[in-house]
Amino acid sequence: MIDGTANLLGALGLAVADRIHQAARDVLNRSGETPAAVIVIGYGQGLSNDNLRRILDLSHPGSVRLVDRLVADGLVERRKGKDRRAVALVLTAKGEAMRERMLEGRLASLRPLLAPLTSPQLASLDELLKELLRSVPESDLERCRICRMCDDQVCSECPIPAAFKTSDDAK
Numbered sequence: 001m002i003d004g005t006a007n008l009l010g011a012l013g014l015a016v017a018d019r020i021h022q023a024a025r026d027v028l029n030r031s032g033e034t035p036a037a038v039i040v041i042g043y044g045q046g047l048s049n050d051n052l053r054r055i056l057d058l059s060h061p062g063s064v065r066l067v068d069r070l071v072a073d074g075l076v077e078r079r080k081g082k083d084r085r086a087v088a089l090v091l092t093a094k095g096e097a098m099r100e101r102m103l104e105g106r107l108a109s110l111r112p113l114l115a116p117l118t119s120p121q122l123a124s125l126d127e128l129l130k131e132l133l134r135s136v137p138e139s140d141l142e143r144c145r146i147c148r149m150c151d152d153q154v155c156s157e158c159p160i161p162a163a164f165k166t167s168d169d170a171k
Contacts, residue, residue, distance in 0.1 A: 016110065020149055023105035028098055030069075033058060035102055036148040037066055038091065041076055042099040043152065046088030048081055055144040070095070103151040130159040 024035030053063035070076035075095035137143040
């Protein structure tokens with residue numbers, strides 16, 4: 001039975017991921033980790049390029065190119081970091097607006113998957129999802145990766161609060 005359930009979970013996971021990626025592409029007109037970068041930078045802590053790279057699991061050159069594109073698109077600006085070597089990444093007003101549209105699109109794309117469920121089923125699913133999510137992360141970095149497309153405004157009781165929401169030490 002567990003293999004069948006695991007298989008179903010995998011299929012649902014892909015359906016969810018596909019919907020999230022499509023919703024982000026519809027707004028940002030970019031794919032890959034670009035939407036996640038906008039979401040993560042938007043947590044507002046002045047994330048460094050190095051921590052962004054780690055959260056998105058990119059090479060250093062890949063992360064620099066990604067940030068260069070975001071800056072060129074007018075979505076992100078570089079500011080002075082906490083020390084002289086670091087650069088803090090911050091969303092512009094245009095970047096904030098894009099982030100909000102992506103997060104709204106993300107939720108709108110996922111709600112239809114929940115529509116067939118009754119209120120008691122939704123409550124049960126909510127508890128089951130929290131329990132499953134609590135079992136996944138093994139490090140702050142993994143927590144950050146899991147939450148890289150999350151809307152922190154609707155997740156009032158996050159079962160895996162990501163470190164990048166409160167600090168820039170996700171290593």
